Amino acid sequence: MVCTSSGLVATAFGVVGFGGKPGPGAGPGARTEAAPDEGRAEPSAAPPREPGQAWMPDATRKPLAVNFTPGGLREMRGLVLHVQEGENSLHGHFSDPAVQSSAHFWVSQSGEIEQYVSAYDRAWAQGDGNPSWLSVETSGFASRPLTARQVDSVALIYAWGMAQHGWPLEPASTPRGRGFGIHSMGGRAWGGHACPGPLRSAQTGEILSTARGRYPRQGP
Numbered sequence: 103m104v105c106t107s108s109g110l111v112a113t114a115f116g117v118v119g120f121g122g123k124p125g126p127g128a129g130p131g132a133r134t135e136a137a138p139d140e141g142r143a144e145p146s147a148a149p150p151r152e153p154g155q156a157w158m159p160d161a162t163r164k165p166l167a168v169n170f171t172p173g174g175l176r177e178m179r180g181l182v183l184h185v186q187e188g189e190n191s192l193h194g195h196f197s198d199p200a201v202q203s204s205a206h207f208w209v210s211q212s213g214e215i216e217q218y219v220s221a222y223d224r225a226w227a228q229g230d231g232n233p234s235w236l237s238v239e240t241s242g243f244a245s246r247p248l249t250a251r252q253v254d255s256v257a258l259i260y261a262w263g264m265a266q267h268g269w270p271l272e273p274a275s276t277p278r279g280r281g282f283g284i285h286s287m288g289g290r291a292w293g294g295h296a297c298p299g300p301l302r303s304a305q306t307g308e309i310l311s312t313a314r315g316r317y318p319r320q321g322p
Contacts (some may be wrong), residue, residue, distance in 0.1 A: 106203035154266030161217035169204040174224030175232040185298035207238040213251030215264030230291040244299025257312035
């Protein structure tokens with residue numbers, strides 16, 4: 103199971119809607135997710151800034167052809183942490199049109215970073231939060247903490263977002279906040295998940311400290 107939420111399907115023929123019906127889960131036995139998020143009211147956007155990088159140079163670039171909304175990010179409030187509840191790259195999983203879910207980034211337990219969706223496109227990761235937040239899936243299970251290398255790599259992603267997109271160096275506790283958040287903070291509107299679980303949620307402070315201490319000058 104991958105703790106992401108569905109949205110609209112982007113295909114070679116355009117963007118296809120699902121009439122507001124919840125899509126299927128992300129894998130066998132997964133729970134159904136929130137309905138597509140088009141047309142919902144959004145919090146006010148941050149002041150305009152110069153566009154930053156769409157693709158992170160330190161990540162292996164593996165763009166998806168389906169399961170995202172091109173140009174669908176309305177604002178960029180920060181990054182949301184997810185847990186994969188599995189192992190191995192998610193590129194093949196997210197490339198299946200039937201999955202109807204995706205994330206911007208994936209981090210392996212050894213610290214490898216893959217990017218699947220541009221920072222200016224909408225991944226289908228957290229229901230109503232999709233238009234406003236980037237997302238990172240982390241390999242492994244909620245019953246196990248992030249590895250030291252995962253902490254380091256998620257911190258590197260976050261430091262890149264600080265430099266390129268103005269994310270604040272602070273935790274976010276609600277969908278209306280800004281900074282580094284977790285999937286469960288969105289409640290029912292974000293799919294009603296406990297993701298990424300207590301162990302990984304407790305590591306968000308360590309990730310922000312690492313972003314501050316080890317990657318203070320990530321920039322163009």
